[in-house]
Amino acid sequence: MMSLELSRRIRAISPSPTLSIDTKTKALLAEGIDVVNLSVGEPDFNTPDQASLAAISAIITNFTKYTPVPGIMELRKGIVNKLRTENELAYTPEEIIVSSGAKHSLYNIFMAILNPGDEVLLPAPYWVSYPEQIRLCEGVPVVLATDESTGFKVTPEQLEQAITPKTRAFLLNSPSNPTGAVYTPEEIRAIAAVLEKHDIYVVSDEIYEQLTYGVEHYSIARFSENMKSKTLVVNGFSKTFAMTGWRVGYVAGPLPIIKAMTSFQSHTTANPASISQKAAVGALGTFDQEHVAEFQHRRDFVLGQLAELPGVICAKPEGAFYVFPNVRSWIGKTYTRANQSTIVVDSVDTLAELLLTDANISIVPGTGFGAPDNFRISYATSMEQLKKAMNRLSDFVSRLR
Numbered sequence: 001m002m003s004l005e006l007s008r009r010i011r012a013i014s015p016s017p018t019l020s021i022d023t024k025t026k027a028l029l030a031e032g033i034d035v036v037n038l039s040v041g042e043p044d045f046n047t048p049d050q051a052s053l054a055a056i057s058a059i060i061t062n063f064t065k066y067t068p069v070p071g072i073m074e075l076r077k078g079i080v081n082k083l084r085t086e087n088e089l090a091y092t093p094e095e096i097i098v099s100s101g102a103k104h105s106l107y108n109i110f111m112a113i114l115n116p117g118d119e120v121l122l123p124a125p126y127w128v129s130y131p132e133q134i135r136l137c138e139g140v141p142v143v144l145a146t147d148e149s150t151g152f153k154v155t156p157e158q159l160e161q162a163i164t165p166k167t168r169a170f171l172l173n174s175p176s177n178p179t180g181a182v183y184t185p186e187e188i189r190a191i192a193a194v195l196e197k198h199d200i201y202v203v204s205d206e207i208y209e210q211l212t213y214g215v216e217h218y219s220i221a222r223f224s225e226n227m228k229s230k231t232l233v234v235n236g237f238s239k240t241f242a243m244t245g246w247r248v249g250y251v252a253g254p255l256p257i258i259k260a261m262t263s264f265q266s267h268t269t270a271n272p273a274s275i276s277q278k279a280a281v282g283a284l285g286t287f288d289q290e291h292v293a294e295f296q297h298r299r300d301f302v303l304g305q306l307a308e309l310p311g312v313i314c315a316k317p318e319g320a321f322y323v324f325p326n327v328r329s330w331i332g333k334t335y336t337r338a339n340q341s342t343i344v345v346d347s348v349d350t351l352a353e354l355l356l357t358d359a360n361i362s363i364v365p366g367t368g369f370g371a372p373d374n375f376r377i378s379y380a381t382s383m384e385q386l387k388k389a390m391n392r393l394s395d396f397v398s399r400l401r
C-alpha cells in the first residue's frame with residue numbers, strides 16, 4: 001500500500017462542485033431519469049456556423065500544427081479590434097495572450113502575479129474556481145462578504161478597509177457568476193477611485209459582458225491609463241458564443257505580465273488548440289443580440305416563479321444567466337419523501353441532494369460559492385425545461401414543514 005502523500009498544494013483544494021454536479025446529473029440522465037439540469041453554466045445555443053466552418057477549414061487545410069504560444073496573430077489582432085470597438089480599450093496584439101479557456105487564463109495570471117502569502121481580495125459570492133486557483137498558486141483569498149442588501153456588490157468603503165500591505169490583487173467579476181450582479185459604470189468608477197491609490201493588480205473577469213439586461217457593462221480598465229496599466233482583462237468565447245467545449249479564453253494586460261504568462265504557458269500547455277483558434281477567429285463579431293432577449297425572458301420567468309414560493313429572498317440579477325435565491329428560511333425544515341419517511345434539510349447541500357434525488361432538479365448549492373444560504377439556478381436552458389423545473393420545485397416546497 002502506498003504511503004506517499006499528495007502535495008500540500010493539491011490537498012488544499014477540492015474538485016469543482018459545479019462540474020461534479022453536472023457529472024452526477026449527466027449520469028442520472030444516462031440512466032434514463034428525467035432530471036432537469038439547471039446546474040450547468042453553458043448556453044444552450046449552438047456554436048455560430050462561422051466558427052464551425054472556420055474550424056472545419058482549419059482541419060482540411062492541415063492547420064493542425066503548433067502555433068505561437070500566445071495564439072495566432074490573426075486571432076490576437078481580432079481580439080484587439082474587439083476590445084477597441086466594443087470596450088473602447090486600446091491594446092497591441094503583444095498585450096494579448098490566448099489560452100485554453102478563461103479558466104486557464106485566470107490560472108496563468110495567478111501564477112504570474114502571486115508570491116506565497118500574497119492576498120487576493122475576493123468578493124463573495126464568488127465563482128468556485130477563484131479561491132482554489134489562488135490557493136494553488138500559494139496565495140491567500142481574502143473574502144469580502146456581500147449579500148442581497150447591496151445587490152451582491154462590494155462598496156468602495158468595504159474595499160478600502162480590506163486593503164493591507166499584503167494585498168496583491170483585487171478580483172472583479174461583473175457580470176457575476178453566481179449572482180448575476182452587474183456593477184454600473186458609476187459603481188466601477190467608485191471602486192477604481194479606491195484602487196487608483198494603491199499598487200494592486202485588478203483581475204477583471206468580463207466573460208459574461210455581453211449578457212446584461214438593461215445595464216451597461218463597463219470595463220474597469222477604461223477608467224484611466226493608470227488603472228489600465230494594473231488591470232488584467234479576462235474574457236473568452238465560452239459564454240458569448242456558446243463555445244464552452246472549444247476552450248478559448250484570453251487576457252489583455254500590461255506587456256510584462258503577458259510576457260510572463262506566455263513564458264509559463266510555453267512550459268505547460270503551449271498554444272491553445274490551433275483548430276479552436278481558427279474557430280474563435282470565425283466567431284468574432286457574430287454575437288447574436290437575440291440571445292440577450294431570450295435570456296432576459298427566461299430570467300423574468302424564473303424570478304416570477306421564485307416569488308411565488310414561501311420564504312425565498314432573491315435579488316434581481318442584471319447579467320449572466322444565473323439567479324441566486326436565498327433559502328435560509330428552508331434550512332432546518334423537515335421534508336416528507338414520497339414513501340412518507342422524513343428528512344431534515346440541515347443545509348443547502350442536503351437541499352441540493354434532495355432536489356436531485358426526489359424532485360429530479362439539478363441545481364448548485366451556494367456552499368462552493370461562499371454563500372451557504374443560497375443556491376444557483378442556471379437558466380441557460382429551454383423555457384419548457386424551466387417550466388418543468390419550477391413546477392417540481394413548487395411541489396417539493398409544499399412537502400417542507
Ligand SMILES: Cc1ncc(COP(=O)(O)O)c(C=O)c1O
Binds near residue numbers: 127176205237248249
Ligand atoms: C466567472 C467565470 N469566469 C471564467 C469561466 C471560465 O470559462 P472558460 O474556461 O470556459 O472560458 C467561467 C465558466 O463558468 C465563469 O463562470
